[in-house]
Amino acid sequence: MAERINSIQGVSPVERVQRVSRAGGTAAGQFGALLQKEIKVAAEPAISFSKHAQNRAAERGIQVDDALMGQLADSVERAQAKGATNILAFDATRAFIINVPHGRVITTMSQEEMEENIFTNIDGAVLLK
Numbered sequence: 001m002a003e004r005i006n007s008i009q010g011v012s013p014v015e016r017v018q019r020v021s022r023a024g025g026t027a028a029g030q031f032g033a034l035l036q037k038e039i040k041v042a043a044e045p046a047i048s049f050s051k052h053a054q055n056r057a058a059e060r061g062i063q064v065d066d067a068l069m070g071q072l073a074d075s076v077e078r079a080q081a082k083g084a085t086n087i088l089a090f091d092a093t094r095a096f097i098i099n100v101p102h103g104r105v106i107t108t109m110s111q112e113e114m115e116e117n118i119f120t121n122i123d124g125a126v127l128l129k
Contacts, residue, residue, distance in 0.1 A: 046103045047072045053096075053105040060110040062094050072096060075126040076103050084124030090114070091128040 047069060049057065057064055075089040079100045086106075089096045095109040097119070109117065119125075 047076055047098070047105065048103060049105045050107075053107050056108045060094075060108060060113070062108050062110065071128045072098065072105065073103075075128060076100055079124050079126055082124060086122045087124040087126050088119050088122045089126045089128055095119075097122065 049064065056062075072089055075087065076098060079087045079098075085100050087098050087100055089098055093111045095114050097106045097108075098104065099106055
């Protein structure tokens with residue numbers, strides 16, 4: 001009876017194992033590609049600039065580099081830990097209004113502009129390190 005079942009299926013046990021292992025290799029490759037994509041996304045800065053903030057930074061001569069992006073991302077993480085939603089991240093020469101939940105810089109200011117402005121609609125301030 002066992003021989004009759006094997007002959008009906010038409011596939012030997014060895015062939016079945018080979019098919020399964022080949023399919024698993026493809027799935028493993030897809031998994032690896034997906035994992036690499038997620039790692040790349042996680043490594044990207046958790047902060048972005050709105051179009052308005054990009055224009056203001058360019059107008060005001062504020063250099064946006066990797067070091068600044070790291071400082072801003074760190075500020076957002078610290079603000080999230082405290083439950084803030086809109087923060088002022090600043091140092092002696094520049095200031096950034098950031099929407100924390102979206103990780104988005106809303107506007108930027110230079111030192112001269114900070115002296116004359118009042119900051120509203122923020123619920124936290126973070127000193128850039």
